Amino acid sequence: MRLIKMHRCFTLILLWALLGTGCNLQFLAGPPAPAAIESEGFVMVTAGAHDTLASLARTYLDDDEKAWQIAAFNSITAITPGQRVIIPRTPFNYGGIQPDGFQTVPVLLYPELSNDASKSKAVNARDFDEHMQYLNENGYTTVTLDQFHAFLSFEDQLPPDAVLISFDTTHRWVHDIAFPILRRRGMHAAIFIRLNEIGARDRMTWSQLAEMSADGMDIGVRGPRIKLPAKDNPNPYSEALEREFMAPKSAFKVNLKRPCRYFAYDSGASDDLTIGMLKKHGYRAAFTRKRGSNPFFADNYKIKRTTIYGHIDLAQFRRSLVTFRAAELR
């Protein structure tokens, strides 16, 4: 009798335990999808076996390049299954302003790349590859023109060590030398072309530009492509500028299926009339050749760039990557 009573007692305990934890038995059928707690400002998610920072950024922020935001907010570099992370839905550090300073974005301009080591001003292709390798291995992120514009407009934040690579030429070496290196390393760059040179000897064609554009390279326009009338003669000067800024719009639409929104000043100089015209025609930013790095409050139409010449060694290249300016902002 005693044994039977014990038997019943154990059975009851077993039933109680199974009822209490019934739901958990589903683990026997394999792990369920990770749970997420969502609110207006953030998502709290527990990483699944196959999750990475990039996959979470893709799922919750619609952009796997925003993985760094999850990493930065949670002070982590990677995630492990079971780890709980907060994904902020909106930027949490506009303009990269910190108590001890603010973010600046260096824009590098490569005037010429060459496979010929004896070319004086040109950066050797191997050196360019070495520069890109240095950026990749040291936590720098190359950004697109739209990302940079959102940073300048205080609409989005950029990774702390963001860099923009640029070329001011329609020359074929951009496609033949720079592009394969950038593509192999998964990096972005902006190419400012001259419309009237496309398809000429040793210059890129629209199909090459379209190929690069489809692969994440930004295309902007460089100008003026024609000799403008003297400024003393106001109307012809304004009209020439007007034509200058209008022409790329339709050409880009037809050939690249993309809008033309960015401009590089030919001589690096800008004036208020040109800026007014650029704004009128929907250009979002314009690049000079004045040296320096750009905080968010830089003038969108006077972006500074640092020119990288062939003689620059890696130590000097490193020095041109100024991504933070110290200031007492407490």
Place this chain on the structure above:
Amino acid sequence: MKPIKVHGLAMVLVILICGCSASWDRLQGKVSPSTDVYSEKARNHEKRGELRQAILSWQVAAHLEEGNANAREEIQRLEDAANAAARDHFQQGLTQYQSGDYGNARRQFLIALRYKPDHREALYYVKTRLQNPEQAAYRVQAGDSFIRIAKKFYDDTSKAYTIAYFNDLDPQKPLLIGTRLLLPSLDTSVQPSLVPLPSPSKEQPKPRSNITIMLERAQKAYERKQYDKVLALTRKIQKESPGHRKARHLADAVNFDQGMRLLKRKRYLAAVEYFKLVSPNFKGRKQAISEARRHIKQVAVDEKLVEAQQYLRNNDWGSVISVTEEILDQDPDNAQAKMLFSNASYNLGKQMLDRGDVARAAALLKRIDPSYEDTGQLLSTARARMKSQAEVRYRDGVKHFINEDLEMAIKDWRRALELNPKHPKARQDIENAERLLEKLQTLDKESPDKP
């Protein structure tokens, strides 16, 4: 005994299930995560001065535990503190801006934005007004339109569109009263006054004698160099009699004199701003602007030369080259820049040659006068070494070719060609090897034995 064993096993099973499932739950995040973790995070963010991140962490804590009154209080406290700090720093920034202390004003506006990123006024000042604090600004008044403003400040209605677009506004839409406009500096026309001119009065002009008296007083004030008084009086006259020629001429004379005074004191940028206020046909204006701009350019070059000399003292040859190249791009005949460039290129080239970077050394030395120091000799050495290095790389390529490593062979021959573009065999060998490689790859693909 048997039932006891069975029950024992069942008990172990229950404990295991409960235990495992509990830890699995934790793994899956199904149990409510501890709010303490996020409260702690929030406090740490606050300690580091990262208020926005701290608020977000408290929001997580509040979301996890709906009745967490402490978290809600903390959010409110931090929001209030951030708003108050932003307000305070913005006011300080405004005061500093108005007193012309632009550096500190920017600092205060940035702090305001750090506390409150949606502080639109702080953003406007830091992003727009501080770009060029001397740029003329105007606040839209009742009855204004772009055309009217263009007429008022530039005496040219065709500038209406430029004013609108320069301020990111649609010229087709009505202008709202109170809108702040920056008046672009347009070389092609009359420049905007730093102090906006009053709107033309709709009233009947006052008796002529009144204007004459004011003009006489303005003339006397000008002779005594009481410039503020002259401008105040001429503004009054212009208000009563828009376009009054003599008043305009007196105002021009004042602005021109002020510009010349600043030019003598070497404040060239400020001088240009004054010259821009003068009517375009005023005698001497064009020359004065050219003179000031020439000085501005020279100052920029001088600053760069000083910068280059500093780099030279630190033996930072690369930076000397970059800076002097920028000067020479603008002014190809600048003797001092040329000398600094040669000095730095020579030293850097020599350094590169010593450490075996012969190609870059040759490229650099090629750009300077061969008679500078022993540049010619160094260049010959560099070229000879390039040729011999090219030969070594060529032979390495041949060895790889013999060992049937075509890819490595091509790589070495390419390097040989880089070092000596006129290498007699490398180019042809690369072409042959590439053809061979292509054939081998095709054969590999077509081979039936391929797994």
